Amino acid sequence: MDKKVKAIVTRAVPYRDADMVLTLVSLEEGRLTASARGCLKPRAKLRYAAEPMNFGEYMLSGKGDRYIVTDCVQYDSFSPVTADIDSYYAACMILELLSRLSPEPQPRLFLAAVNELKALAYEGKDSRDAARDFLLAALAEGGNGLNFSVCSDCGCMLDGEAAFSEAGGITCVHCAPYDAIRVDAASRAYIAGECNDAPEAIKIRAGRLLADFLYRTQGVRPDGSYFKEKE
Numbered sequence: 001m002d003k004k005v006k007a008i009v010t011r012a013v014p015y016r017d018a019d020m021v022l023t024l025v026s027l028e029e030g031r032l033t034a035s036a037r038g039c040l041k042p043r044a045k046l047r048y049a050a051e052p053m054n055f056g057e058y059m060l061s062g063k064g065d066r067y068i069v070t071d072c073v074q075y076d077s078f079s080p081v082t083a084d085i086d087s088y089y090a091a092c093m094i095l096e097l098l099s100r101l102s103p104e105p106q107p108r109l110f111l112a113a114v115n116e117l118k119a120l121a122y123e124g125k126d127s128r129d130a131a132r133d134f135l136l137a138a139l140a141e142g143g144n145g146l147n148f149s150v151c152s153d154c155g156c157m158l159d160g161e162a163a164f165s166e167a168g169g170i171t172c173v174h175c176a177p178y179d180a181i182r183v184d185a186a187s188r189a190y191i192a193g194e195c196n197d198a199p200e201a202i203k204i205r206a207g208r209l210l211a212d213f214l215y216r217t218q219g220v221r222p223d224g225s226y227f228k229e230k231e
Contacts, residue, residue: 002061002070005029008113009054010099014040020050022069023099024058027111030104034060034067046072053078053091055114078121087120090127093226094134100220101138112137128203129196131226135210136191142218146170148183148192158192160185164213181212204228 005026015021018040024032036050048054049072059071081091098106098113116134119125139146146169149158153168153175162183163176171180183191187206190198198206208227215221 001063002059005032005058005060006075007032007056007058008095008098008110009050009052010095012036012050012052018044022050025098025102025110025113026058026105027107028105030102030106031099032060032067033065034058034062034069036069039069048072048074048077051077053081053095053117055117076118076121078117080121081117084127086127087130089226090131091117091120093131093222097134097138097214097220097222101141101218106141109137109141112141126196126203128200128207131207132191132203132210135207135214135222138214139210139217142214144169144213144217146213148188149194151175158188160188162188164209166216181209181216183209 005028007024007026009022010025011023013021018038020036020039022034022036024034026032036046038044039047039050046069049069054074055076056072056074058069060067061070062068081087094113094116098109101109112134116130120127120130148162148170151158151172153171156172158172161173163171163173163180164183165177165180168177186198186202187209189195190202190206204227211222211227
């Protein structure tokens with residue numbers, strides 16, 4: 001059976017002499033696996049279609065969970081991302097999470113990933129800001145949209161420390177349950193978008209917190225190496 005899907009390559013693994021096995025996350029069907037035959041040959045017509053981050057309309061042939069890429073209309077490769085190591089690492093983290101969170105279609109998360117990749121590639125968006133915004137989108141898509149400005153329990157405005165729990169969301173420290181994750185004032189302000197020019201260390205700490213929230217609510221955690229401070 002043939003099908004067309006709008007998809008991003010989130011992973012590409014060499015197979016045999018010249019093939020690649022691709023993990024595709026599609027807008028219509030979620031995560032798929034497909035073979036790109038002969039794409040490692042120097043003059044392969046579909047070599048571009050097997051590159052991680054390639055975004056396009058993929059034509060697939062097969063049935064069940066076995067597909068072969070027969071053609072691809074490329075929409076974007078986001079190639080400028082590779083010119084900056086920080087942007088590249090952020091893009092890889094976004095692709096990893098998109099893949100792990102999309103066994104089934106997640107249209108809004110898919111579009112969030114495309115938007116962040118565009119912002120990294122063409123708009124000069126800070127890599128940590130892009131990671132933050134995608135993690136927030138992942139939480140929202142999982143039914144955990146969080147308001148870091150108001151306590152979800154008593155309704156007070158948050159301008160200092162806060163806390164997170166699966167049951168209560170974001171609360172002030174006075175309303176926090178015993179098992180809540182504490183959120184320091186600087187990280188809360190950065191996550192809330194109140195201080196985008198925060199120091200790198202705070203952005204990293206905030207990213208770790210969002211990764212913890214995602215793990216506690218959806219059981220998925222991004223590669224921890226992304227949130228390590230530079231030596």
